[in-house]
Amino acid sequence: MKKILLPLFLGTFVSFSQQEGLSVTGNVESTFQYLNEDTLIGAKQPAEKAVLNNYALVNFTYKNIRAGTRFESYLPHLLGYPDRYSGSGIGYRYAGYSTEQLDFTVGNFYEQFGNGMIFRSYEQRQLGIDNCMDGLNLRFRPVPGFEIKTVYGRMRYSFTNGDLVNDPGIVRGFDGYIDLANFYNLLAESKFKLGFGGSFISKYQKANHAQYYMPQNVGSYGGRIDMKYSKFFLNAEYIIKENDPSVDNGFIYNNGHAAYVNVGYTQKGLGVILYAKSIDNMSFRTDPNAILTDLNINFNPALTKSHTENLAATLYPYATQPVGEVAFQADVFYKIPKETKIGGKYGTEININFATSYRPVRHVSTEHGIDLADSSRVVYKTGLFEKSDSLYYRDINIEIKRTLNKKWKVGAKYFHFNFNNNVNVVSKDAHGMIACHIGVIDVQYKINKKHSIRMELQGLWTNGDSTLVSRGSGSNTSSYYVVNQRDKGDWFIPAGV
């Protein structure tokens, strides 16, 4: 981090009006930051001293017709946004027509096929991600339980000098899904539910490379299935991407794959889910030279719990390695029933989560049909769920929450992380595996109907991350505490130990 930031104002409001069938919805958001110099952490104040992002979204609906627009301004952009973001103007606009059977949208739209492993366009404003499509989107539901979606358009790359900038590449594709529970009521009465679908996405890119022949069109396709029987469920998806040389994969011509399976059981007071995922060479962008979060056509979800505690969520986040990984996760939710000896009057909630991911095996010998000397640029072979012993990431965590009475709520959490910092870089100065323990105690006391106090104590101990080694102690352990006290507002009393 180069700068220290001090956000002073942020407002969101939603406003409505309705007149003769015309409905208007929207929101406005402004984020202003005044940046200070801080010599302790080497933060310099930029020339502008302050930064401001503004957004105003307005949606109009009149009978079956929809239209909307979003004004954006970056004066200049907040920290974390790409430097090419600048100016004020319209960054999103669409018009469409919707009926029970059809949604027709021209202009900007967000869409997703299946789990998003083949196609997902979405906005995550807080992270500065927006790969909105610009073109045509159809969703057609000829009969209940059957839906076809098509996308055709270009993807948002930037917002520069007040203008929306799309990448010249074109993304087109379709997705179909049949849900047999609703499709002619085939399984309406049955305890067994079944749905399945298929997707196809193709990108057209005007790409040249000094050394290699670049494909102008790259296809990706796959299918998915969702099953449910009584309290058991299973969801699976498998996607293949054809050869797509890019900066991400080092301009190799291997096909890529993404497979995702989860099975689970759920009933009142209990939920168990097991996940498995195998990803190889699945970076898929409209421009083969794009990097960072730019121009992603697909999205590879990480198989980890989304942590909400500051230390666990901000210090050591994990993102899927699109180059390749084999990952597993187990998630157990249990509520010890209320009015029992162990559960207490209000019951006790327990959540145990285990997540891990490994490097896939890559066969490079001629036995596996790989000849590195040939001109194919297919440089290795790997199979579905073929994992090596090389650990990328492991997260074991347990969370217990209990309401003691109308006044008191308590919670305790423990996290244990192992990170391979050589692969998933969470710390600049560390090498190899980082082990980290985090403990959190959370107490809430309700003073009266409108006031309550919440206190949170977080502690972190780590091995292997020199940036967190405590000052002068010479040991390889450090601790860090945050106390959060809250009464209709938020403030922290932080302290480093």
Place this chain on the structure above:
Amino acid sequence: MKKLLILPLAAIAMFAFSPSTNDVIEPGKKLPAVNIKDMAGNPINTAEATNDGNPIIISFWATWCKPCKLELNTIAEEYDVWQEETGVKLIAVSVDDQKTTNTVEPVVNAAGWEYDIWMDPNGDFKRALGVNFVPHTFLLDGEGNIVYSHNNFVPGDEEVLYEHVKEVSVK
């Protein structure tokens, strides 16, 4: 050493970033029509939400959102009483994307919530209502007019919400 100092700053920044709370009471607006699904996979047209002329609470939430779950758990403790007194129904709209969408049902079941659950993984309903952050809660009167909305949650907000529910309840 450097990181030690960044952390509290980042923590402060994160909290200062959470959106300010604004209550909007401007009646007359109805829910936009968006085609999504409920947790069981049945198609839902959001404009057709009904509760026999009784109020409806629409609460946008996600499995990874701590204040959202706090809000829904807090209301769950009082939900029987609320329903009995006002006939109100709560629809919890999950904005979980594919990373967590499969955990919605186990989370709901484990928590023992008696709410209707709608799924908005692509954010269509969220965008149509102009929701940026979760939790964001709307109150509809018996005719389907949006009479109150509120974002973020701290303990005590449920009491304010319930005051508004009682105002529009016809029971």
